Amino acid sequence: MNVPIVELKSAMKEYVNGALKVTALRGIDLRIDPGEYAVIMGASGSGKSTLLNLLGCLDHLSRGDYLLGGENISKLNDDELSEIRSRRIGFIFQSYNLIPQLNVLENIEVPLFYQGVPEPVARLKAEELAKRMGLSERLGHKPMELSGGQQQRVAIARSLVCDPILMLADEPTGNLDSKTGQEILELIDELHAEGKTIVMVTHDDDIAHRAQRVVRFMDGEIISNVWNGEPKV
Amino acid sequence: MTSMRPERMVKLAFKNLGQYRLRAGLTMLGIIFGVCSVVAMLSVGEGANQEIQEKIQRMGSQNILIKSVKVPSEESGQGGRRSLVASYGLTYDDYEELSRFVPNLEANTPIKRLRYDVQFKSRRLQTDVVATMPWYLGVQNYRMIRGRFLTTTDMEYGSPVCVIGTRLARMLFAGYDPIGKTLNIDKDAYTVVGIIGDLAQGEVRLENELWMEGENQSVYIPFKTYQQKRGDLFIQLSKGGGTFEKIELHELILTIDEQENVVSAVDAVRRVLKRNHKKEDYSVVVPLELIRQARETRRLFNIVLGSIAAISLIVGGIGIMNIMLATVSERIREIGIRRALGARRSDIVLQFLMETLLLSISGGVIGLVIGAIIPLAITATTDVKTVLTFPAFAVAFSVSVSVSVVFGIYPARRAALMDPIEALRHE
Ligand SMILES: Nc1ncnc2c1ncn2[C@@H]1O[C@H](COP(=O)(O)OP(=O)(O)O)[C@@H](O)[C@H]1O
Numbered sequence: 001m002n003v004p005i006v007e008l009k010s011a012m013k014e015y016v017n018g019a020l021k022v023t024a025l026r027g028i029d030l031r032i033d034p035g036e037y038a039v040i041m042g043a044s045g046s047g048k049s050t051l052l053n054l055l056g057c058l059d060h061l062s063r064g065d066y067l068l069g070g071e072n073i074s075k076l077n078d079d080e081l082s083e084i085r086s087r088r089i090g091f092i093f094q095s096y097n098l099i100p101q102l103n104v105l106e107n108i109e110v111p112l113f114y115q116g117v118p119e120p121v122a123r124l125k126a127e128e129l130a131k132r133m134g135l136s137e138r139l140g141h142k143p144m145e146l147s148g149g150q151q152q153r154v155a156i157a158r159s160l161v162c163d164p165i166l167m168l169a170d171e172p173t174g175n176l177d178s179k180t181g182q183e184i185l186e187l188i189d190e191l192h193a194e195g196k197t198i199v200m201v202t203h204d205d206d207i208a209h210r211a212q213r214v215v216r217f218m219d220g221e222i223i224s225n226v227w228n229g230e231p232k233v
Numbered sequence: 234m235t236s237m238r239p240e241r242m243v244k245l246a247f248k249n250l251g252q253y254r255l256r257a258g259l260t261m262l263g264i265i266f267g268v269c270s271v272v273a274m275l276s277v278g279e280g281a282n283q284e285i286q287e288k289i290q291r292m293g294s295q296n297i298l299i300k301s302v303k304v305p306s307e308e309s310g311q312g313g314r315r316s317l318v319a320s321y322g323l324t325y326d327d328y329e330e331l332s333r334f335v336p337n338l339e340a341n342t343p344i345k346r347l348r349y350d351v352q353f354k355s356r357r358l359q360t361d362v363v364a365t366m367p368w369y370l371g372v373q374n375y376r377m378i379r380g381r382f383l384t385t386t387d388m389e390y391g392s393p394v395c396v397i398g399t400r401l402a403r404m405l406f407a408g409y410d411p412i413g414k415t416l417n418i419d420k421d422a423y424t425v426v427g428i429i430g431d432l433a434q435g436e437v438r439l440e441n442e443l444w445m446e447g448e449n450q451s452v453y454i455p456f457k458t459y460q461q462k463r464g465d466l467f468i469q470l471s472k473g474g475g476t477f478e479k480i481e482l483h484e485l486i487l488t489i490d491e492q493e494n495v496v497s498a499v500d501a502v503r504r505v506l507k508r509n510h511k512k513e514d515y516s517v518v519v520p521l522e523l524i525r526q527a528r529e530t531r532r533l534f535n536i537v538l539g540s541i542a543a544i545s546l547i548v549g550g551i552g553i554m555n556i557m558l559a560t561v562s563e564r565i566r567e568i569g570i571r572r573a574l575g576a577r578r579s580d581i582v583l584q585f586l587m588e589t590l591l592l593s594i595s596g597g598v599i600g601l602v603i604g605a606i607i608p609l610a611i612t613a614t615t616d617v618k619t620v621l622t623f624p625a626f627a628v629a630f631s632v633s634v635s636v637s638v639v640f641g642i643y644p645a646r647r648a649a650l651m652d653p654i655e656a657l658r659h660e
């Protein structure tokens with residue numbers, strides 16, 4: 001009924017390094033609907049990050065098609081992909097990936113900077129999100145001056161700033177202690193409750209229980225795709 | 234479409250460079266040295282050039298100067314004996330023939346120039362006595378300060394009158410009004426009728442110097458008067474006693490009507506003199522040729538300066554490239570993050586180019602300021618003339634900035650072409 005946010009059709013990804021050819025994704029099909037919270041699991045090297053990079057428009061498929069919100073992006077050029085990343089994708093990384101010389105507000109504003117959003121507008125939006133993430137006291141601080149949990153909150157605020165249709169998180173709690181990790185996961189739950197579409201890579205089975213859909217990978221193939229949430233609205 | 238306003242790019246560049254203050258400063262130093270050395274060199278060069286040009290111009294670009302030159306006396310003269318009277322140099326015949334055969338001649342000024350003791354009351358000193366024509370004043374572009382110059386009447390009657398230079402007036406007549414006073418030139422009495430000055434000519438600073446240089450210290454008398462009183466023969470004192478020398482004319486100044494006729498006139502002059510003289514006991518100086526030579530020298534000078542300047546600016550550019558490459562490789566992760574968050578390649582290129590531009594422009598401006606101060610300081614502390622010219626500033630600045638941008642493109646492109654996934658994974 002609804003247009004899916006993510007639709008992969010026989011998606012295949014090969015890495016070619018000279019004579020060496022690695023197939024990271026072996027023709028997978030995957031559909032994620034609006035408002036879904038999906039978790040990707042699998043052993044190291046099974047292709048989880050490759051999938052996330054493709055979903056985040058950082059890379060091209062070798063074969064197959066990728067429809068993001070109904071738009072086929074397989075054939076887009078580099079500039080068009082950049083545009084899509086800045087407007088439709090929110091990234092949350094395991095190692096936060098904040099820009100060290102920028103303060104909290106400036107870091108949150110980066111995606112808007114590349115959209116050409118006027119500075120005062122961007123500033124307002126960044127302040128609002130920072131407040132929501134509980135960072136009101138830290139607006140002028142550099143990432144180095146923040147704890148891991150605070151840095152990840154900045155990163156989440158940054159990923160939300162452009163109202164993305166798809167949020168991608170690669171082990172967002174991997175660098176955090178369990179208590180702080182728990183807080184971050186609760187934040188993500190909140191976002192999900194608000195209707196955000198989230199795809200998260202994790203190793204942790206406990207974390208997987210929070211999600212509605214669990215997709216398991218092995219050697220570049222989906223070995224299970226389990227729906228354990230309530231029926232979609 | 235992404236549309237980033239330049240002022241935001243500049244702001245970002247400031248912030249990014251702020252991380253590396255020391256490094257940015259050192260990089261700028263390279264550009265500062267380059268720009269300031271170029272400006273300083275060009276200013277000193279232009280100053281030297283103008284000084285030479287002025288000097289030559291003062292000789293008169295329409296003039297041809299001919300001087301008598303004593304050639305080494307050939308020991309085996311006639312009959313192997315040294316003649317009693319050494320006779321050489323320009324003659325009255327030369328004067329007549331040059332007047333007749335040199336085309337487009339406007340004035341021909343004969344000059345006798347000899348060194349004599351001159352005396353006013355008890356004050357005496359040694360200086361040049363110039364015996365010449367009334368039109369000498371105009372030919373040499375001198376100014377009458379007081380009184381009058383020599384006249385045709387003086388010439389006709391061989392009047393014992395003289396005109397003196399400003400410096401001589403000051404030294405010899407201090408406390409007196411020279412006009413109307415009697416000046417003794419080696420026993421002969423002359424009445425001072427005028428004072429002339431040559432503003433452009435620098436004066437010798439030493440106050441007690443008796444041996445003076447320059448026209449400001451000379452005495453000018455009518456040619457005819459000297460001829461009548463002294464003739465053409467004089468005694469040249471030397472170690473082994475004295476020898477008689479006979480010189481009819483010491484100098485001739487030929488003034489040509491137009492500059493473009495000077496070259497053909499010079500040919501005629503050389504032809505006449507070659508015919509009249511067995512030995513080359515004369516020299517021909519053409520200020521116009523000197524000007525041309527000076528221009529040629531300057532052209533060479535400019536090429537050499539330009540090469541040095543280019544090298545120093547390129548060294549500055551390489552410095553920039555070096556720093557930007559280091560900066561880019563330290564910020565690979567940042568590039569990955571920015572790309573993931575929506576930066577296009579062109580945004581990354583622009584970001585790093587803007588940082589380069591900021592470094593080179595600020596370095597360039599500081600370089601210009603220091604480059605302007607150095608020549609001013611040189612002129613203030615020494616008597617070397619320097620001239621600040623707009624082209625020097627413009628060339629130094631624009632070349633340094635464009636060199637930096639050219640050298641900045643490679644690091645910036647390298648940053649932009651990086652694979653964002655690889656860049657994100659970079660530690
Ligand atoms: N840039 C690359 N070049 C070559 N091979 C790669 C590259 N990136 C990933 N791979 C390979 O693709 C496979 C999947 O990797 P990845 O998606 O990172 O796995 P995961 O994130 O599940 O650990 C692995 O075999 C990995 O070695």
Ligand SMILES: [Mg+2]
Pocket residue numbers: 048049
């Ligand atoms: Mg991985």
